Amino acid sequence: MDGTAAEIAAEQAYFDLAAEFRGKKLAGLDDLATAGANPGAAARIKRYANAAREALQGADQAVAFGRIDGRFGLLYIGRQLINGTEDDPLVVSWHAPAAAAYFEASHADTKGVDRKRVFECDGNTIVNLTDVVFADVAEAVDTHLLAELARGRTGRLRDIVATLQAAQYALVRAPADRLLVIEGGPGTGKTAVALHRVSWLLYHHRDTIRATDVLVVGPHPTFMHYIGLVLPGLGSTEVVMRDIGRLAPEVTRGRVEPVEVATIKGQARMAGLLARALDARIGVPEPAERLMIGSRFYTLPHAEVAAAIEVGRSADLPYTGRREVFRDRIDRLVSDLAGAASAGRQPVADLVERLWPRLSAAGFLRDLFGSLRRLRAAAGADFTAAEIALLHRRAADRLTEEVWSAADLPLLDEAGDLIDGDVHRYAHIVVDEAQDLSPMQLRSVARRSATGALTIVGDIAQSTGPWARDTWDEVVEHLPTASGVEKVPLRYGYRVPRQVYEMAARLLPVAAPAVAPVEVIRDGPQPPTVHQVGLAGRAGRTVTVAIEHAAGGRFVGIVCPPRCRRETEAALAANGATWSSAERGELGTAINLVSPEEAKGLEFDAVVVVEPEQIVADYERGHRMLYVALTRTTAYLDIVCVGDPLPLSLPATPKAPAGDDPGGFSARQAQHLAEHLAGQLRAAAPETEWQAVLRRVGELLDPS
């Protein structure tokens, strides 16, 4: 039921009053910022004032988004508390217990609420209001929620606090001391819920958890940009937001490698390989270590140096800390022999460096991948010769010239932890699109958890790539579980309109037979449109359709498999269209070109999916990738294709052998190994030498 003009005017008067008090509070904060008895106190007060000011202003300007009246009286609910005179709340914060009834009231259980009112605002001006009267017999549709869902998208996810549904609210406030898995189909609000949960947590644990103690991890930079405004909008500006690649140290990225190599690098057994390889960097002393200090030689007996190494090794510290223990021990040995002044002198430092070299993660990994000998020694029985060959690569001449792949990043992180052990730990971690992460990536997340409190978000039916999962257990086994694990589903689909979802859901029996479809809550403007075209017309039609949507003011995503990308870009250019590419980490306001992988987690008013057959054929678990592509729209879906728009009968590509079984070696692995070796040869030697090198390789492999 919409509000009358008189009702809106009365509410507006209240909003104006609350805004006045909010203004006074802000002015008070300005005065506070200049107060402080000493510089330390002043800095603390200033920090408080700035945070409080951000919280008050970061909200979407309107003082409140809803109101409930019932047996408890009347309550206005907003993103932040606003007090009137004598600290009487004019607006309570959505985090407060008093606000719970706003989210939880239903026709079945009204929670004492007679009426729930939702405000639609432009700034602090009320444009409209809708009421749900719980005393009414008929079940009213939440018209405000439907209006919210129908609103045009902008490329940045918005907060949904005004329309959080009861099941979502329950997850937002679920106990935060354990590993919570929120699973649900596309558009069920998983991402939004996880972010509201962070805001909730910071509000209710503000004495113990600061915003900088919370980490939110997503799959890629575009996604982080997409979700980046939600927490500031809820008043938390300092939560640490990183895409999974940014957990690793800063290195040059961009190495492309075969999926087989990336798959091996993602496996948990790599952790053992790295630990053993690092241990192997600790040397063996000579029978007698001779040092020239000043003008005299001193001899350190093997047994004493070896004992110093053992003391270092047995210290419960990372590599660098143990090195310090060893160095102190050697310093003491040398002082006893040659006097206190000799400790730490160059020859002593050289001995320490030779036996226990100082290492960085990147230097260590470069040395390891660049040496078959080191790799073999560290691999033990855990890796086959073929796998070792896949891991081996020619090191760049300088460490600064080394280019790292995405799969190298968690290895660098693991190595950094083994070497320095100084990663920052967080009180709570949220991981979005967690279903795709490799065991090594999950280890990167796990080591940052101070308490085992994590919120893991994802959907098995959207799990693709080398680590495509069929159950959450395969993810959870790499995460801290000592504090308990809880898995809770979200069932209702808010994003995708019924007509579109009905089409996409036909993929589920092939893509993920164990996953139930979502229950869609609304209809879209029209059914999906299939544009069956000839090859020559595909890119042109894609672009025409996208331009038409953009001209209608819609935020458009062209989801395009990599093989069709060039033709699509050319057609965009030929049509004079401006577009943004998700590759560059941002979405524009009109037409966006995204790969199916980049599309994960994003949404658009209108989506144009290019050549579904190609998507299914080109990706492992391609039907899942197509399911992702088709479920990105909030309203319009167009499919432009030469082949089948819904290729259910196309064989699904199985996931690559990702198990930890070092036994099998397929023809496909052989092919990739050959490609890898050929690449190395091409990079390292002039063409005239290739035959000679290959002959020599043959001799090395068969010394007889």
Ligand SMILES: Nc1ncnc2c1ncn2[C@@H]1O[C@H](COP(=O)(O)OP(=O)(O)OP(=O)(O)O)[C@@H](O)[C@H]1O
């Ligand atoms: N209670 C709600 N009120 C208003 N909008 C909602 C609500 N729940 C979800 N939405 C909207 O539905 C869309 C999908 O939400 P979100 O991205 O969080 O879903 P998801 O489950 O993470 O999807 P995916 O699996 O595709 O990543 C967003 O636009 C979000 O704002």
